[in-house]
Amino acid sequence: MNALAQIGAVIGLNLQSLPQRFWMSAATVIAVALAVGVMLAFQSISAGFQATVRGSGSTEIAVISREGSGGSELNSAVSLDEMRILSGAPGVKLGPDGAPQMSGELYVIVDGRRKSGPEKVNLPLRGVGAAAAGFRDGFTITQGRMLQFGANELIVGEGVLEEFTGFEIGSVVRLGDADWNVVGAFTAPATVFDSEIWGDGAIVQNVFDRQGSVQTVRLRLDGPEGLQKLTDYVAADSRFNVIVETEADFFADQGGAVGFLAVVGTVLGVIMGIGSLAGALNTMFASVSARTREIATLRTIGFGGLSAFAGTFVESIVLALLGGLLGVGGAFLLFNGLTASTLGAGFTQVVFAFKVTPDSVVQGVGLALIIGVLGGLAPGLRAARAPLLAVNAA
Amino acid sequence: MIDDLGLIFAGAFRKPLRAILLIITAMIAFLLFGMLGAFLSTLNAGINLTAANRLVVANKINFTSDLPYSYIARVRSVAGVTAVTWANWFGAYFQEPRNQIVTFAVDPESYLEVFSELQIPADQRAAFVGDRTGLLVGEATATRLGWKIGDTVPLQSNFLQRSDGEKIWPLTVRAIYTLADPKADTSALYLHYDYLNEANSFGKDKIGLMYLLTADPAQNEQIVRAIDDGFSTDRDQTATTTERAFAQGFLAQLGNLTQLLTSVMAAAFASLALIVGNTMVMALRERTKEIGVMKTLGFGAGRVMRLVIGEAVLLVGLGGALGLALASVALVGLASQAAAFFPGLGMSNDVLLIGAGLILGLGALTGAIPGVNAYRMRIVEAMGKGN
Numbered sequence: 001m002n003a004l005a006q007i008g009a010v011i012g013l014n015l016q017s018l019p020q021r022f023w024m025s026a027a028t029v030i031a032v033a034l035a036v037g038v039m040l041a042f043q044s045i046s047a048g049f050q051a052t053v054r055g056s057g058s059t060e061i062a063v064i065s066r067e068g069s070g071g072s073e074l075n076s077a078v079s080l081d082e083m084r085i086l087s088g089a090p091g092v093k094l095g096p097d098g099a100p101q102m103s104g105e106l107y108v109i110v111d112g113r114r115k116s117g118p119e120k121v122n123l124p125l126r127g128v129g130a131a132a133a134g135f136r137d138g139f140t141i142t143q144g145r146m147l148q149f150g151a152n153e154l155i156v157g158e159g160v161l162e163e164f165t166g167f168e169i170g171s172v173v174r175l176g177d178a179d180w181n182v183v184g185a186f187t188a189p190a191t192v193f194d195s196e197i198w199g200d201g202a203i204v205q206n207v208f209d210r211q212g213s214v215q216t217v218r219l220r221l222d223g224p225e226g227l228q229k230l231t232d233y234v235a236a237d238s239r240f241n242v243i244v245e246t247e248a249d250f251f252a253d254q255g256g257a258v259g260f261l262a263v264v265g266t267v268l269g270v271i272m273g274i275g276s277l278a279g280a281l282n283t284m285f286a287s288v289s290a291r292t293r294e295i296a297t298l299r300t301i302g303f304g305g306l307s308a309f310a311g312t313f314v315e316s317i318v319l320a321l322l323g324g325l326l327g328v329g330g331a332f333l334l335f336n337g338l339t340a341s342t343l344g345a346g347f348t349q350v351v352f353a354f355k356v357t358p359d360s361v362v363q364g365v366g367l368a369l370i371i372g373v374l375g376g377l378a379p380g381l382r383a384a385r386a387p388l389l390a391v392n393a394a
Numbered sequence: 395m396i397d398d399l400g401l402i403f404a405g406a407f408r409k410p411l412r413a414i415l416l417i418i419t420a421m422i423a424f425l426l427f428g429m430l431g432a433f434l435s436t437l438n439a440g441i442n443l444t445a446a447n448r449l450v451v452a453n454k455i456n457f458t459s460d461l462p463y464s465y466i467a468r469v470r471s472v473a474g475v476t477a478v479t480w481a482n483w484f485g486a487y488f489q490e491p492r493n494q495i496v497t498f499a500v501d502p503e504s505y506l507e508v509f510s511e512l513q514i515p516a517d518q519r520a521a522f523v524g525d526r527t528g529l530l531v532g533e534a535t536a537t538r539l540g541w542k543i544g545d546t547v548p549l550q551s552n553f554l555q556r557s558d559g560e561k562i563w564p565l566t567v568r569a570i571y572t573l574a575d576p577k578a579d580t581s582a583l584y585l586h587y588d589y590l591n592e593a594n595s596f597g598k599d600k601i602g603l604m605y606l607l608t609a610d611p612a613q614n615e616q617i618v619r620a621i622d623d624g625f626s627t628d629r630d631q632t633a634t635t636t637e638r639a640f641a642q643g644f645l646a647q648l649g650n651l652t653q654l655l656t657s658v659m660a661a662a663f664a665s666l667a668l669i670v671g672n673t674m675v676m677a678l679r680e681r682t683k684e685i686g687v688m689k690t691l692g693f694g695a696g697r698v699m700r701l702v703i704g705e706a707v708l709l710v711g712l713g714g715a716l717g718l719a720l721a722s723v724a725l726v727g728l729a730s731q732a733a734a735f736f737p738g739l740g741m742s743n744d745v746l747l748i749g750a751g752l753i754l755g756l757g758a759l760t761g762a763i764p765g766v767n768a769y770r771m772r773i774v775e776a777m778g779k780g781n
Contacts, residue, residue: 027672031665038661068552068561070491074458075553109456119646122456176455177629208459268426272662275422278415279669285412286676342649347458349647 006303010311013294014287015318021287025319028276028283032323032371033330035272036364040331040356042265043363045340048355049258053344056191057251061135062091062230064217064242071253073107073124074346076215082240083217091229093222103131104214106204109348110175110197112164114341121341123160123167124348125175125197127204127214135218136188144169144184149200154180158187159194159351163341167197175199176207192251192344195351218247254345266363273367276323280375284316288383295386305384312383316376317369324368331364332356398697402704405681412677413709416670420713420756421720423666424749428721430655431745436577436738437645437652443578444637446611448508451604451621452640454631458483460600461630472620474613475606479504482587482602485552488539495535497549497583498602499590502530508605511573518543518569526589528568532580534738536570538730543567549583556593563593579738605637663756671760674706678764685768686776699769706761707754714753718746 018025064086069075083104092100106127111120126132130149133139147153156167167173171182180199188194205211221227231244288295295308335354344350407413451469453459460482470478479501486497502523506512514522514530521543522528529549531541541547548562556563565585573580591598608617618634625632635643678685688698722741729739 024672024676027668031669034661034665038658041658068491068550068555070485070487070494070552072552075485077553109458111456114646116650117646119643120456121647122458177631208455268658271422271426272665275419275662275665275669278418278422279665279673282412282415282669282673286673340649343647 003304003306006307007310010298010303010307011314014291014311014315017287017291018315018319021283021290024283024286028280028319028375029323029326031276031279032273032320032368033326035269035276035371036324036327036368037330037334038272039265039269039367040328040360040364041335041354042268043262043360044331044335044354044356046258046260046262046265047357047360048352049261049342049350051355052190052194052350052352053192053251053254054248056193057246057248058135058137059246059248060221061247062219062221062227062244063247063250064219064234064244065215065250067241067243071250072345072347073105073216074109074348076107077213078104078215078217078242079213082242083214085237085239086217086219086234089219089230089233091222091226091233093220093226101131101134101220103129103135103218104201105129105132105216105218106201106208106210107215107346108204108208108210112160112166112349115163115165121164122343122348123164123197124195124346125154125199125204126193127201127208127210128198129201132198132218133186135220136191136193139186139188139193142185142187144182146186147183147198147200149202151200152178152180152203153183154197154199155184155186156182156197157194157351158185159339159341160197161185162339163195163349163351178203178207190353192346192350195341195344195349221246258342269364269367273371277371277375280316280320280371281379283319284312284375284379285382287315288312288379288386291383292386295383296388299386299388308386309380309384312380313373313376316379317372320368320372320375321365323371324365327368328356328361328364398701398704401701402708405701406705406708408681409677412673416673416709417713417716419666419669420710421717422713423662424714424717424753425720425724426662426717427659427749427752428718428741428745429724430659431748432721432725432739432741433736434652434655435742435745436736436740439575439577439738440579441638441641441645443511443573443575444641445511445607446636446638447608447614448637449606449608449614449618449621449634450637450640451606451632451634454622454633457603457633457640459630460597460602461604461632463599463601465625465630465632466601466604468624469604469606469621472617472624474609474617474620476609477504477508478604478606479508480587480601480604481505482590482600484549484583484585484590485554486549486583487552488547488549491550491552494552495549495583496581497585499587500584501587502528502584505584505605508607512571513573514569514571522569525566525568526586527565528586529565530569530571530584531567532582533570533572534580535583536567538581541567543570549585554590554594558593563589577738577740577742581738663752667756667760670706670710670756671763674702674760674764675767678702678768682771682776685771686773689771689773689776695769698771699765702765702768703758703761706764707757710757710760711753714749714756718749 064078065076087100095101108125109122110125112123114121147155160167167182169182172179234240234244336356338354339351341349341351453461466478466480481498481500484497484499487494522530545567547565549565550561608614621634622632725741732739
C-alpha cells in the first residue's frame with residue numbers, strides 16, 4: 001500500500017469513528033462555532049453601519065458646512081448671505097432652468113420612539129426645498145405622495161417607518177409648535193437619509209427659529225475639477241467661514257465610532273478561539289488515547305507514522321471547519337439583514353442592516369482553520385509516535 | 395477533609411495536560427466575563443449616580459432643543475422645588491475636533507448647590523465661582539491631560555462661535571473636583587454660563603437643560619406635572635423626567651448594548667460549560683475502575699460524588715481566578731486609552747463577586763453529570779469494565 005493510500009485509509013477510519021466520541025466532538029464544533037459567530041456578529045454590525053454611512057455620500061456633490069463643526073450637520077450653520085454668494089460659484093452644474101443645482105438644508109432633532117422600547121430617541125428632521133430629492137441617488141416615494149411645499153407636511157424614510165413609531169402615514173404629529181401631516185414615505189436605499197424625516201425647509205426654519213441660516217448646502221459639481229474651482233472661490237472670499245468637501249468625504253469619517261466594534265469582534269473572536277483551541281486539543285488527545293490500540297495495530301501491520309499523524313490532524317481540521325461553517329451559517333441566518341439603529345455622527349438614529357461580508361466569512365473560516373491546525377498538530381504527533389509495545393500495557 | 399482535598403487535587407491533575415487545557419478554557423471565559431462585566435457596570439454607573447430627588451427639564455421637541463432663559467424663574471416658583479440650575483452643552487474639543495471633552499456651561503453657584511456631590515476644596519471653589527473665565531475640571535480629565543490649577547486651556551467648540559470671530563475660548567483651570575465613589579466618572583468640564591452667553595455669537599439667553607431638586611422624591615410626579623402643564627400653552631413646551639430616567643433614555647439611544655454584551659457573555663459561558671462538562675465526563679469514564687475501587691474501600695456514594703464535583707470546581711476555580719485577575723490587569727491598561735469615550739472603566743467589586751458566584755455555579759454544573767454518574771455507579775459494573 002502506498003503512503004497516500006495509507007493516509008487516506010487512516011483519515012477514513014478517524015472520521016468514521018467520530019460518532020463514538022460524539023459529545024466530545026460536538027463540544028469542540030460548537031465552541032469553535034460560537035467563537036466564529038461572536039466575531040462575525042460584531043463585524044456585521046460594524047460593516048452594516050459603515051456601508052450605510054459611507055454609501056450616503058456622492059463624489060459628484062459638494063457639501064458646504066461650517067468650519068469646526070466636526071463633520072456633523074447638526075453643529076453646522078451656513079448663513080443665507082453665504083448661500084447667496086455660493087449661488088454664483090464656479091464649478092457648479094446648472095439645472096435645466098439655468099440656475100445652479102443647489103440645496104440648502106436644515107437639520108434639527110426631534111423625538112421618536114423605538115418599536116422595541118419605550119425610551120425616546122433622536123430622529124433627524126431635515127428641512128428641504130424642491131431640489132433636495134434630486135441630490136439623493138435612487139430617491140423614490142414608496143407610499144403616499146411627495147410633500148407639498150408651503151404646507152405643514154412631512155415625508156418619512158422607510159427606515160423610520162421600520163424601526164420607530166409615531167410617524168405612520170396619515171398621522172398628525174406635533175413638532176415644535178406646529179402640527180404636521182405625514183403624507184408619504186420615501187426611500188434613498190441604504191443611506192442615512194432613509195432614517196430621516198423631511199419637511200418644507202422654509203416652515204422648519206420658522207417653527208424651529210432658524211431664520212437667516214441653513215445648516216448645510218449641497219451643490220452638484222460640474223465635473224472632476226468642480227470641487228477645486230469651488231474650493232478656490234470660497235478660499236478667496238473672506239466672507240466665508242465654511243469648509244468645502246465632497247459628500248463622500250463628508251460621510252467617510254462618520255463610520256469611525258462604530259468601526260471599533262469590528263476590532264472588538266476580532267479580539268473577542270480570537271480570545272474565544274483560544275478557549276476553543278484548548279477544548280479542541282483535549283478532544284483530539286482524547287481521540288488519540290481512545291484509539292491507541294488501533295493506531296499501534298495499524299503501525300504493526302506496516303502503516304507509517306505519517307498516516308497516523310494525518311488521520312488525527314485531518315480529524316481536528318474537519319471538526320474545526322465544521323464549527324467554522326456552523327458559526328458562519330449561524331451568523332448569516334441570525335444577523336445578516338437584521339435591522340437596528342444607533343446614534344450616528346449627527347447625534348440622531350441611523351437605521352442600518354447588519355452585513356456579514358465575504359471578508360468576515362473568510363476571517364471566520366480562517367480562524368476555524370487555525371484552531372483546527374493548532375489543535376491537530378500535537379495530538380497528531382503523539383499518534384505518530386505511539387510506542388508499539390506500550391499499547392498492550394495500557 | 396484534608397484527605398478529600400488531596401484526592402480532589404490528585405484527581406483533577408491526573409492528566410496534567412488535560413487539566414491545564416481545562417484551566418485555560420475557564421480562564422478565557424472568565425477573562426471575557428470580567429472585561430464585558432466591567433464595561434456593563436461602567437455603562438450603568440452613570441445611572442446609579444443619579445439622585446432620586448433630582449429632575450431634568452428639557453425642551454419637549456427633544457433635549458437638544460433649547461429653552462428660554464425666562465423659564466428658570468418660572469420653574470423656581472413651582473411648589474416643592476427647592477433649587478434650580480441649568481446647563482448648556484458646549485461641544486468642546488481640545489486642539490483637534492477628535493479630542494472631544496464633555497463640557498457644560500453652568501451657573502456655578504446654583505449648579506454646585508444642585509450637584510452637591512462634586513467635591514471641591516473651598517478655596518478652589520471660591521476661585522472658580524469668582525472667575526468668569528474659570529474652568530472646573532474633573533479629576534480624570536485633569537490627570538489625563540496634565541492640567542493644573544492656574545493653567546490656561548484653549549478650548550474650542552464644534553458649534554458655538556464667539557461674536558468677535560475668535561474660535562478659541564481661553565479658560566483658566568480654577569478648580570478640580572472629585573467624587574466620593576472612585577468608580578464615578580470625573581471627566582466633565584464646567585465653565586461659566588455668563589461667559590458663554592455674553593461671548594456667543596448666536597442664541598443668546600437660551601438654556602439647554604434645567605436641573606432641579608425637589609423637597610421629597612414622593613412629590614416628583616406632582617412637580618413634573620406642575621412644570622409641564624405650566625408651559626403647555628407656551629411656544630416652547632417642556633418634558634420633565636427624573637434624572638435616572640433621563641440617563642437611561644440617553645443610554646438607550648445607543649441601541650441595545652446591554653443585550654449585545656450579555657449575549658456574548660452567554661456564548662462564552664456556553665462554550666466553557668460544554669468543553670469542561672464533556673471533558674469531565676470523559677475523564678471520569680477513564681476512571682470507572684478507580685471509582686469501583688474507592689467504593690469497595692468503603693467510600694460512600696455521596697463522598698465520591700462530592701470528590702468528582704470538587705474536581706470540576708477546583709479546575710474552573712483556578713481558571714476563573716486567573717481569568718478575573720487577567721481581566722483586572724487588562725482593564726488597567728485599557729482604562730487610560732478608553733478614558734476619552736469610556737470614562738471610569740475598571741474592575742468593580744460587583745463583577746468580582748458575581749464572577750466568584752459563577753465560578754462555583756459553573757464548577758458545580760459541569761461536575762454534576764459525572765458526579766451523578768459516579769454516585770450511581772455500582773461496584774460490580776465498575777470493576778467489570780474492560781479497561
